[in-house]
Amino acid sequence: MDGVLIPTLVSGLLLGSLYALMASGLSLIWTTLGVFNFAHGALMTVGAYFAWTVSEQLGLGLFTGFVAGIGAAVIAGVLIELLLVRPFYGNRSMMLITVMTTLAASTILERGISIIWGPRLKQLPRVVEGQVEIFGAPVSAHEALIIVLAPVVLLALWWYTGRTRSGRSLRAVGQNASSAALIGIDVPRTFSLAFGLSAALAGLTGVLLGSIRFVTPGLGTDPLVNAMIVVIFGGLGSMGATAGAAYVIGMMEALLILWLGLYWTPAVLFMALILVLVFRPNGLFGRAA
Amino acid sequence: MTRNQRLVALAALILLALVPAVVTDTYTRHIFIVAFIYGTVAVNWDLSLGLAGLFNFGHLAFFGIGVYTAAILTTALDISPWLAIPAGGVTAAIAALVIALPVAKLQGIYVVLVTFAFGQLCMQVVLSQGDLTGGAEGLVRLPYLSIGDYAFIRDFRFAYYYVALGLLTVSVISLLLLAHSPFGKSLRAVRDNPDYAAARGISVARQRVLVLVASAVFTGIAGGFYAIYLRVASPEVFGFSVATLILSMVLIGGAGSILGPVFAALALTFATEAMAGTRGLEEARFIIVAAAMITVLRIAPSGAINIFSRFLTSGRKT
Amino acid sequence: MSRLLDVQGVRAGYATVPVLHGIDLHVGDGEAIGLFGPNGHGKTTLLHTISGLLTPTSGTILFDGQDITGAKPSAIVAAGLVQAQQGNTLFGDMGVEETLELAAFSPRARDGWQTRLEEVHSLFPRLAERRRQRAKTLSGGERQMLSIGCSMMCNPRLLILDEPTLGLSPRLKAELRDAISEIARRGVPLIVVEQDVEFLLALAGRLYLVEQGEVASEIDRDNAPDHQEIMDMYFGKQAH
Numbered sequence: 103m104d105g106v107l108i109p110t111l112v113s114g115l116l117l118g119s120l121y122a123l124m125a126s127g128l129s130l131i132w133t134t135l136g137v138f139n140f141a142h143g144a145l146m147t148v149g150a151y152f153a154w155t156v157s158e159q160l161g162l163g164l165f166t167g168f169v170a171g172i173g174a175a176v177i178a179g180v181l182i183e184l185l186l187v188r189p190f191y192g193n194r195s196m197m198l199i200t201v202m203t204t205l206a207a208s209t210i211l212e213r214g215i216s217i218i219w220g221p222r223l224k225q226l227p228r229v230v231e232g233q234v235e236i237f238g239a240p241v242s243a244h245e246a247l248i249i250v251l252a253p254v255v256l257l258a259l260w261w262y263t264g265r266t267r268s269g270r271s272l273r274a275v276g277q278n279a280s281s282a283a284l285i286g287i288d289v290p291r292t293f294s295l296a297f298g299l300s301a302a303l304a305g306l307t308g309v310l311l312g313s314i315r316f317v318t319p320g321l322g323t324d325p326l327v328n329a330m331i332v333v334i335f336g337g338l339g340s341m342g343a344t345a346g347a348a349y350v351i352g353m354m355e356a357l358l359i360l361w362l363g364l365y366w367t368p369a370v371l372f373m374a375l376i377l378v379l380v381f382r383p384n385g386l387f388g389r390a391a
Numbered sequence: 392m393t394r395n396q397r398l399v400a401l402a403a404l405i406l407l408a409l410v411p412a413v414v415t416d417t418y419t420r421h422i423f424i425v426a427f428i429y430g431t432v433a434v435n436w437d438l439s440l441g442l443a444g445l446f447n448f449g450h451l452a453f454f455g456i457g458v459y460t461a462a463i464l465t466t467a468l469d470i471s472p473w474l475a476i477p478a479g480g481v482t483a484a485i486a487a488l489v490i491a492l493p494v495a496k497l498q499g500i501y502v503v504l505v506t507f508a509f510g511q512l513c514m515q516v517v518l519s520q521g522d523l524t525g526g527a528e529g530l531v532r533l534p535y536l537s538i539g540d541y542a543f544i545r546d547f548r549f550a551y552y553y554v555a556l557g558l559l560t561v562s563v564i565s566l567l568l569l570a571h572s573p574f575g576k577s578l579r580a581v582r583d584n585p586d587y588a589a590a591r592g593i594s595v596a597r598q599r600v601l602v603l604v605a606s607a608v609f610t611g612i613a614g615g616f617y618a619i620y621l622r623v624a625s626p627e628v629f630g631f632s633v634a635t636l637i638l639s640m641v642l643i644g645g646a647g648s649i650l651g652p653v654f655a656a657l658a659l660t661f662a663t664e665a666m667a668g669t670r671g672l673e674e675a676r677f678i679i680v681a682a683a684m685i686t687v688l689r690i691a692p693s694g695a696i697n698i699f700s701r702f703l704t705s706g707r708k709t
Numbered sequence: 710m711s712r713l714l715d716v717q718g719v720r721a722g723y724a725t726v727p728v729l730h731g732i733d734l735h736v737g738d739g740e741a742i743g744l745f746g747p748n749g750h751g752k753t754t755l756l757h758t759i760s761g762l763l764t765p766t767s768g769t770i771l772f773d774g775q776d777i778t779g780a781k782p783s784a785i786v787a788a789g790l791v792q793a794q795q796g797n798t799l800f801g802d803m804g805v806e807e808t809l810e811l812a813a814f815s816p817r818a819r820d821g822w823q824t825r826l827e828e829v830h831s832l833f834p835r836l837a838e839r840r841r842q843r844a845k846t847l848s849g850g851e852r853q854m855l856s857i858g859c860s861m862m863c864n865p866r867l868l869i870l871d872e873p874t875l876g877l878s879p880r881l882k883a884e885l886r887d888a889i890s891e892i893a894r895r896g897v898p899l900i901v902v903e904q905d906v907e908f909l910l911a912l913a914g915r916l917y918l919v920e921q922g923e924v925a926s927e928i929d930r931d932n933a934p935d936h937q938e939i940m941d942m943y944f945g946k947q948a949h
Contacts, residue, residue: 138500140507189689198446199688201503202638205448206681209635213677270803270811277800280762284794285859286786286815323631327511330504338500365519372512379493379505 109239110360111353116245117328118352119252120307124329125336125344126256127303132338134276134296136197137187140204142304142329144211145182146322149175149305150312151215154224164227172305179301180294182207188293208323216319226312248310255303256345263341272296328355331375400650404560411552420548422664423657424620427555430656431562431613433640434649438566438606441647442575444582445599446499449490449506451637452513453483453607455628457614462530462624463523472534476615483611486513487603494603495596514629529625533618551620558616559653562609566649569605578602632677636663639684712771713738713867713898714759714790719768721758728754730922731768736867741899743909746919752902753795755919756871760792761785773866787815789866793856795875801845805836805855808844812862822862828895829858832888850881857888861897868892869900886912906939 124142131139139145152174157167186203190196228244236246262269274282275292283289308322315321328351336347351371358367407423414420436450457479464475490509494502517524524530536543536554543550569575581588581595588595618624627633640659644651659680666676714736722728728751736742744752757763759770761782770778772790800808809829813822830837833854839847844855853873860868873889874882886908893899893912903909909916916928 132500138503186685197500198503201446201448201500202642203685203688205631205638206635206685209631209681210678212631213674213681217674267811267814270807271814273803274800274808274811277802278798281794281798281800283762283782284760284786284792285812285863286783286791286818288781288783291783327508327515330508330511334501334504334508368512368515368519372508375505375508376489376493379497379501 110356112239114353114356118349121332122345122348123307125332125348127300129344130300134272137200141207143322143326144208145175145301145304146308148178149308150317153309171309175301175305176298179297183297212319224317228313417547424555426657426660427559428613428617430653431559433652433656435606435610437641437652443578443602446502447506449510451634452510453610454614456483457611458618458624461615461618465534472619479615480608480612483607484604487607491600491603495599517626533622715771717769719765721765741893741913743913743916744902751922752919791860791863791865792869793860795871799844806840812859818864867898871902
């Protein structure tokens with residue numbers, strides 16, 4: 103069993119890292135604006151394709167590609183906020199309307215990408231080549247990098263929202279926008295900041311994912327549903343709980359794949375989610391509203 | 392409904408019933424049939440999303456479950472398509488019951504997330520159970536409908552046209568009856584004023600379960616018919632694009648208005664089919680539909696969602 | 710005395726309901742003024758309009774000679790016109806000290822924020838005791854102190870206080886009033902909304918009675934009304 107268990111746990115850690123990166127981006131926008139961004143996965147795809155074009159097609163190198171990918175995602179994210187979220191700010195049905203507009207944005211981005219880049223599969227090169235061992239299990243160095251990078255990014259985000267002026271302003275706006283305005287915080291600018299930051303996270307996740315999976319128009323939207331399961335488990339309110347839930351789900355998924363195979367894992371995961379919700383409507387780690 | 396609206400609906404039905412006499416080419420009839428199917432799905436989505444104000448974003452899962460029920464029953468078990476189509480309604484209703492369990496208790500965004508995730512999960516299950524569902528390729532060459540020796544595929548879509556129109560008509564009439572029943576009225580009352588539920592001792596959880604199951608029945612049947620009609624079941628029915636298309640029918644037609652989405656379904660199906668036939672627009676049509684939906688939301692943000700209450704008040708006044 | 714704030718003919722309201730029907734008032738540099746009047750007659754609407762949370766439908770607001778009519782709230786705070794919100798409505802999940810530090814947000818508030826934090830602590834020693842506590846766990850009086858403290862952290866050139874003692878116990882009321890008087894003594898110009906006209910008269914040079922969206926009368930120490938006259942203003946002459 104030992105020979106299988108450790109690689110499984112490592113792959114669970116990798117999945118958990120990806121979900122944590124995705125879910126923290128979703129949670130950042132939710133806690134600041136009360137908007138769930140269904141285009142988050144499509145922003146990951148945008149990042150991966152721009153990175154591929156700059157790094158592979160134009161041959162400008164992987165680092166430039168990463169910067170371009172993240173930059174493109176940020177621009178797309180800020181545009182989504184300006185065009186599809188801001189017009190509805192203050193509307194009674196804002197949450198519902200923005201679900202639909204960001205869903206539409208996701209369709210537009212995904213289809214737009216497949217028009218521009220065509221259906222051929224692409225792949226980004228790995229940031230680092232070679233293999234490393236984690237607890238005796240061989241892992242590609244690139245995957246190990248993701249496993250290390252995710253907690254670093256999460257800690258940086260935690261430090262940013264807790265310790266810096268602009269990070270704290272995000273939390274203040276999320277908790278009480280009019281009080282925030284009265285101490286001089288530019289609320290609309292903070293909304294753009296939240297979307298931009300979340301899109302940067304999406305872009306980063308996209309380019310990292312683009313070198314362990316094929317870059318397709320569905321690159322980001324496919325794992326989005328698992329990120330959604332994560333935020334339902336963890337509740338959207340707190341970044342810590344969301345990150346915790348991401349690793350729990352990642353581990354569960356890896357173990358279920360080991361025990362049940364790839365086929366039944368999504369269904370069992372979802373059934374577990376439904377059971378949790380029947381007994382704890384605020385999520386596994388969520389506090390009562 | 393006002394008398395005028397009833398007359399318009401009746402006139403539209405008579406006109407639609409006469410279409411095959413005038414329109415004889417298979418392709419145009421085909422678009423009508425697809426529009427009737429999409430219309431059925433859209434009005435039933437409107438029941439949960441518009442009329443009951445339940446943030447259900449997994450409606451297409453009920454459709455897809457209907458599609459695959461009919462496809463699997465006819466291919467793996469050799470059951471008659473006449474039985475397989477209604478069976479789609481049964482399985483969709485059962486699925487609705489399962490998803491209603493958590494949804495009955497949840498609030499706001501979590502309803503959106505759970506229902507949406509449910510739809511995506513159905514797609515993953517279909518993709519992973521390749522032996523039964525054909526995986527990504529789907530199932531093809533399903534049996535067609537026939538009565539005795541009369542095969543529905545050799546009459547230039549004449550019979551299919553009436554089956555589809557009948558399905559849409561029965562579905563719309565049931566929904567109108569439901570909307571005007573005491574249950575429909577209590578749904579709207581709770582949607583517009585959640586405190587009302589507590590004051591009148593209405594169980595919101597029970598309402599939600601009933602609404603989801605009711606909206607799934609005809610949607611599942613429509614799915615079953617869609618599979619048998621096209622003779623194909625493909626996992627694409629669970630995707631973002633179809634969901635956006637049908638959702639835009641609900642919104643452009645005016646959520647909560649029941650008849651509105653029917654007309655929007657006709658208009659949008661013809662529009663997207665025309666675009667699908669135009670070079671360069673095959674992929675772009677989904678972008679155009681999504682942009683149209685956003686435009687509607689920007690022009691009438693709450694209008695698109697709350698039109699039904701106005702529709703009804705104007706109906707009561709006349 | 711030069712006018713620090715000059716409100717001229719301001720009309721404003723919510724959606725289709727007009728609340729203010731042409732308000733004129735002004736605050737001199739170094740002056741404290743009071744606003745009073747029955748509830749629901751537009752005092753809070755007026756303050757929200759001055760702070761930029763609401764845009765007036767007509768009229769002009771000048772602050773330090775600059776036209777700030779319809780400016781963004783953040784720009785108005787950056788100019789030094791700061792309003793403390795009626796209590797209870799801060800950032801529930803943020804700590805006391807964190808909130809105060811954040812309140813030194815606009816550029817004019819950044820230099821010397823440590824000094825101002827000490828000033829706030831000397832004004833409200835309780836905030837120093839509770840620096841790690843979350844805002845939502847504070848009592849009503851402490852929240853009010855935090856709200857005023859936040860406004861002080863903004864380095865105000867004019868401070869607006871909207872019913873700072875609403876719903877507090879007599880002892881806390883007295884404590885807060887001492888602090889407000891202390892703020893005035895430190896030379897911060899004030900607009901204070903209060904129901905207690907005697908307190909306002911002790912604090913402020915001039916008082917405006919706001920009634921039905923208009924300034925019904927202006928009072929200064931020289932024509933200060935007695936208790937009966939104040940009751941008449943509130944309830945009308947027919948009350949007795």
